Amino acid sequence: MTNKESNLDKWLKKNVNQVTDLKNSKPEKKSTFRKFFKKNTNSKGVKLIFLGGLNEVGKNMMAIEYKQDIIIIDMGLLFPSEDMLGVDYIVSDTTYLEKNKEKIRGVLITHGHLDHIGGISYMAPKLDNPKFYSLKLTNGLITKQLKEKKLQKHVKVIDVKPREKFKLGVFDITFFRVNHSIPDSCGIAINTPEGLIVHTGDFKFDATPADGVQADYDFIKKLGEQGVTVLMSDSTNSTKPGKAISEKIVGDSLEDIINNTDGRIIIACFSSLIGRMQQIIDAAKKNNRKIFVSGRSMTNNIEIAYKLGYLKYPKGMIQKLKSSGNESHKSNALILTTGSQGESLSALTRMAFNDHPHLKIIKSDTVVFSSSPIVGNERAVTAVLNEIVKTGAKVITNSNMDVHTTGHGYVEDLKSMLEYIKPKHFIPVHGEYYHRAAHKDLAINSNIPEKNIHLLENGEIVELTDQKVYKSKQTVPSEYVLVDNQTHKLSTIANHIVSERQAMSLNGVIVINVVLKKKDMKPQRIYTQSHGFIYMHETKKLLGIINKEAENVFKLGVKSKGKKPETYEIEKAIKQHIDKIITKKIQRRPLIVPLVTLI
Helix, strand or coil, X not given: CCHXXXXXXXXXXXXXXXXXXXXXXXXXXXXXXXXHHHHHHHCCCEEEEEEECECECCCCEEEEEECCEEEEECCCEECCCCCCCCEEEEECCCHHHHHCHHHEEEEECCCCCHHHHCCHHHHHHHHCCCCEEECHHHHHHHHHHHHHCCCCCCCCEEECCCCCEEEECXXXXXXXXXXXXXXXXXXXXXXXXXXXXXXXXXCECCCCCCCCCCCCHHHHHHXXXXXXXXXXXXXXXXXXXXXXXXXXXXXXXXXXHHHHCCCCEEEECCCCCHHHHHHHHHHHHHCCCEEEEECHHHHHHHHHHHHCCCCCCCCCCEEEHHHCHHHHHCCCEEEEECCCCCCCCCHHHHHHCCCCCCCCCCCCCEEEECCCCCCCCHHHHXXXXXXXXXXXXXXXXCCCCCCCCCCCCCHHHHHHHHHHHCCCEEEEECECHHHXXXXXXXXXXXXXXXXXXXCCCCCEEEEEECCEEEEEEEECCCXXXXXXXXXXXXXXXXXXHHHHHHHXXXXXXXXXXXXXXXXXXXXXXXXXXXXXCCCCCCHHHHHHHHHHHHHHHHHHCCCCCCCCCCHHHHHHHHHHHHHHHHHHHHCCCCEEEEEEEEC
């Protein structure tokens, strides 16, 4: 008997009752048996399913599947671009996972940034609230998010430790430490029936990290010695040569500012930079400065980190800005705030535009941006900078002093990871296409054969079968799923609403009112209105042309499924025709809204 036959025999024994029931069912159910048999014998390999984090910096999420077991890595969100009006966040499409949720054994989270945990409260209920596994601080941040959505009783969050081995389905899992811009950041090693898979998470190598905890070099090198079938590695800074500066250098710069500045200091940074906050706290303590915190996420994260032991400071040293009274106006005050990215409702932006209820920036202040603008946020950050400079306050940014460093490795870090791991196959993840293409070139220079490097798109799958690794012909849905700020619920339908908002914001809206006689569906009256439409001398004339062209739609005839066209068919025909006419005449595309009334 061949090996294949013995495997089949084992499978039949294991599923004998279910198979017998299907075989003995009525003739019309024979096809069900064939589908069942085919489904459970064909997919023998491991599938790497990419749901987010490719062609974008954000909404990181993927799944690994083997027969009846699925594990998920990360469940993040993406912040919308400026033109995605009214959208709060974007998350990954979970259609495939929803259809296979009975297979999900757990979710592994690499670290606590929103682009890795921000989608949990939206997606977990759709997947029957699977268990989440990560390190203590990450789980503390996840728990806070779940409490805000009243999900903490439904979702179980489990603490794991670096190098601790545990099993989910057929997968043997070990988290290992890496350096990033938030404590408890990890990569994940996953032993599968088709070989060892390693996911780095977001990482860099820092000899002097802010929290004093280095990456686990020994474990990473040991993985390489074991033989790694597939490595998935962070590509965010793959185009930047050299090494990123250490957090110690940033800490020294901030300490220098705090030591040598007379007057109040305002420092804006990401609320997740727990290690940097400790550096600021230590320098403030030496200089007898009190710290006042502004911004909801900053306040929450400091409370969580303090409670879990990741931040240490004397009682009473840190207070909320809103309850500080006149203390925050004194020259020894240090304000720690959100808003480093110019977010419109953030604490720093409101301070800059003199709209903050508890603080006004004055000439004697020093404002430090301990951050760099994320791509797409440059204009917003510049607007805030301009307003702060107008007050006469001194501004310090990363362009004139080392007050920020990245959490993502530059070229030398990425090369080191490739050399330590020595993977047979490599998949660059986390980044735009050009980031990942640059990472591919680094891998080729690290002696990984080009044919073994896979540049993928969201929705694509890599399969590991019988020592072979290849891109599957199968794909899964990977649409943008939007969280709209009107409902705070998930929607794929919202895509067309965003398009309509964009059209209105750029070129206004034209409303075509058509009154039809119900008996013969002939137009009795057509009149057009415009709102937000760019004024021109010819506007009246153009609206007249639109009226006539709307009437022409009826002369040309409206395609209909029935004898008489339905209202929606008429509106669609008018919209398509008028859109072409307006585009041709004025090279603009306002939102066209036909309204048909029957009398």
